[in-house]
Amino acid sequence: MTPPALDTAPNPANPEPLRHPSIANPRSDGGAAIAPHRWGGQAGGIQTPCGGHVTRVQAPTWGAGSHGRGGAGLTRDAWSRRGRAWASWAPGAWRWGWPRVPPGKVPAAQVWASAPSTRNLRAFEELGCRTTHSNGEVVQSCILVFLATKPHVLPGVLQEIAPLVTPNHVLVSLVAGVTLQTLEQMLPPGTKVLRFMPNLPCVVQAGAVVFARGRCAGEREAAVLQGLLAACGLCEEVPESYIDIHTGLSGSGVAYVYMFAEALAEGAVKMGMSGPLASRIAAQTLLGAAKMMLETGEHPAKLRADVCTPGGTTIHALHELEKGGLRAAVMNAVEAGTIRARELGKN
Structure with a gap:
């Protein structure tokens, strides 16, 4: 049986919506089989x-x-x-x-x-x-x-x-x-x-x-x-060359963010806040910051500067992050993830 060609034209005569998406279960041989219904x-x-x-x-x-x-x-x-x-x-x-x-x-x-x-x-x-x-x-x-x-x-x-x-x-x-x-x-x-x-x-x-x-x-x-x-x-x-970069930036980048969130919450625990509450606030902080980047379209450096006030808490805290090499460490992580993705492609 030869499947028909893909057709994407809309059909106003058939307004019935799709009712449920499907997911496949991981299989050891990586194969997949779907029969028609x-x-x-x-x-x-x-x-x-x-x-x-x-x-x-x-x-x-x-x-x-x-x-x-x-x-x-x-x-x-x-x-x-x-x-x-x-x-x-x-x-x-x-x-x-x-x-x-x-x-x-x-x-x-x-x-x-x-x-x-x-x-x-x-x-x-x-x-x-x-x-x-x-x-x-x-x-x-x-x-x-x-x-x-x-x-x-x-x-x-x-x-x-x-x-x-x-x-x-x-x-x-x-x-x-x-x-x-x-x-x-x-x-x-x-x-x-x-x-x-x-x-x-x-x-x-x-x-x-x-x-x-x-x-x-x-x-x-x-x-x-x-x-x-x-x-x-x-x-x-x-x-296509961006796909390996995406792996280092976003595929693996999720783990970088989790590590930062963990450290953020642990800092609050060190200062006396309960662990569960600290984790929730850390997660919401990351979510809110990301949403502002997407919705405002502002460069993250601009948004960061908006939080800082002369002699305030944020600029003092950012100084500690700079001393710890946060910026360079994250850039190196993206580079390492991208290089490894490329190596896997060659193998």
């Missing part, structure tokens, strides 16, 4: 990746639309509502619990998850999702395919699905260190490929995601992907 006589949906699995969320169909392993193919109306139907997830999300997905978008029955063992699929079955063990079944049923595997597992997965990939498919990878050129070389000529990298706060729909497209992916595919990923937070299209 019929809704109104047509197959349709979005597939989302998480951990080492790929899942597809199906949506109400109009005309024809279908998706596959690590992929998704929404109908015209469904694509026009992209982003509203996307689930929040990120590598490591499963260690932190289920991503927070707005209810009422896509029914659980329209979600397909794949894993090599039934045990790995049990949680999804309990939620009412559909499950399968076949990667090929997903590719044959879907047009938008997300690749969410370990880097060393990806070649085997691509070898498995490559014979089933058609010109209608769109493949999207979040595999660390694997370039668009490598993906294109391992897939049939002309395959539309995109690559993106999320961070952990996507789990709470406050993440930062960047993506890049391959030689054959056009404006339409980029717009669809950006619309879907926008539900995870900030989403920007960038040159």
Whole structure:
């Protein structure tokens, strides 16, 4: 069966909204398999990746639309509502619990998850999702395919699905260190490929995601992907070389912020405040500072200066941070994270 081409045109005749997004359970082999589900006589949906699995969320169909392993193919109306139907997830999300997905978008029955063992699929079955063990079944049923595997597992997965990939498919990878050129070389000529990298706060729909497209992916595919990923937070299209920088800045940067928050709270504990209260205030302080940066558009140096008064508490405290080398340490951390991401890509 050849999946139909991706169609993003809106369809006013079908106003039915998506009802629930889907997430896949991490699988040891990194493969993903989503089988089609019929809704109104047509197959349709979005597939989302998480951990080492790929899942597809199906949506109400109009005309024809279908998706596959690590992929998704929404109908015209469904694509026009992209982003509203996307689930929040990120590598490591499963260690932190289920991503927070707005209810009422896509029914659980329209979600397909794949894993090599039934045990790995049990949680999804309990939620009412559909499950399968076949990667090929997903590719044959879907047009938008997300690749969410370990880097060393990806070649085997691509070898498995490559014979089933058609010109209608769109493949999207979040595999660390694997370039668009490598993906294109391992897939049939002309395959539309995109690559993106999320961070952990996507789990709470406050993440930062960047993506890049391959030689054959056009404006339409980029717009669809950006619309879907926008539900995870900030989403920007960038040159592929920025993806490794994003890893050092934002992917790993979340950990830098947690370390700073921990130190901020511990300083308050040292001065006599209770630990739980200090942690809550530290978190809110970071949240408020970030929100001001985003909403005002001001450079952080300007906002920092606004807090300082001559001879006040803030300038004295900032002097201590400067003596401790905070600025240089953070810049070095971003550099180290970026370099390591590039090294992983070469390996």
